[in-house]
Amino acid sequence: MTRNVVDPVTELWGDDLVPVARALLTSAVHCFARRGFTGTTTRDISTGAGLSPAALYVHFRSKEDVLFEIARRGHLRALEAVSVPEVLAGADDPPSRLRAVMSRFVTWHALHHVAARVCQYELAALNPEHLEEIAGIRREFPELFRAVIVEGVDRGDFAPVDAGRVVRALLSLGVDLVRWYRSDGPDSPEQLGRFYADLAVSMVSAVPGPPAG
């Protein structure tokens, strides 16, 4: 079944880029997802966008620069998706906020699993300065989850969990689904988001039974 008539990759770029540059980034995501960064040439990216082989260099300095723009814009879009004001302030109680943040985080990663897979698995190909800039954006995600967990523990809405470990686990669930999620699977991105929001609330609730010892 096809749920998305529009390729979700095309929605990741901004109006500050001309249409040709956006088409090159979209083509690059599909090339990198299929053949990896190393296995892709700048010619593949240009011709994949219906352009002449050297067209890429009109808009980007290098293949690495293309990967950086994909990673930068991809990570910023994901961060926007989970940090909109109504999520951070509107949902008054920590359980509702945890559900909102987790469902948005998971829905975004499922909808954008192709681009997210590139953002996740090809980062090693970035140069050190670019990698550090992406790492800076990535550090916002655990902070965002941690704030909700800590507030819920402080208010007594959640069990006295170890916030750092729980945040790691919640992020793992979203990050790893880009490995296995497929658009033609049983769950829509929104259904998966709701399921993982329920799991997140379970994970901060009191654990029944004895510890594993």
Added chain:
Amino acid sequence: MTRNVVDPVTELWGDDLVPVARALLTSAVHCFARRGFTGTTTRDISTGAGLSPAALYVHFRSKEDVLFEIARRGHLRALEAVSVPEVLAGADDPPSRLRAVMSRFVTWHALHHVAARVCQYELAALNPEHLEEIAGIRREFPELFRAVIVEGVDRGDFAPVDAGRVVRALLSLGVDLVRWYRSDGPDSPEQLGRFYADLAVSMVSAVPGPPAG
């Protein structure tokens, strides 16, 4: 802090291999983890084991063959770790069995995170027949978790969860920790195993509060 005096990678191979072959596999794991499969030469692997540049070809047909042996033996060791008889039969009730399987799965992946990272992120470099053989071993893991979850749901020990989705989430937690786990972090492999065993039991317990809507 250094917890492991012995490099855990050296424990992954079998007595059916001569010591030189085992040393080559150990060297290859460290090379692949550092520079990726593409960025590693057979010379790197041989000299990393203290051997002459072409020594690899005495024991392995190719660099791909080395990766396949790492992936095959790595996946089989992980499967042994979680499917020992006392785990499958000894722990009578499903909650205890879920704790045992999850804690062993997570402890193994944390202890062997370097080799597991290679097994996880370099599989695309395998040829199709080798990839299919590894995929066959990988399919055993969800089956093993699913059996415990289904029995727990049937007996009423667990909430009526969607076993397929919960199994995906449990596997994600173990798979993704090879991305972020470091031996000098706050948790030993066994501590992390116990924490994730608790999380697993939470995840099959009734979810408090309303669904995300």
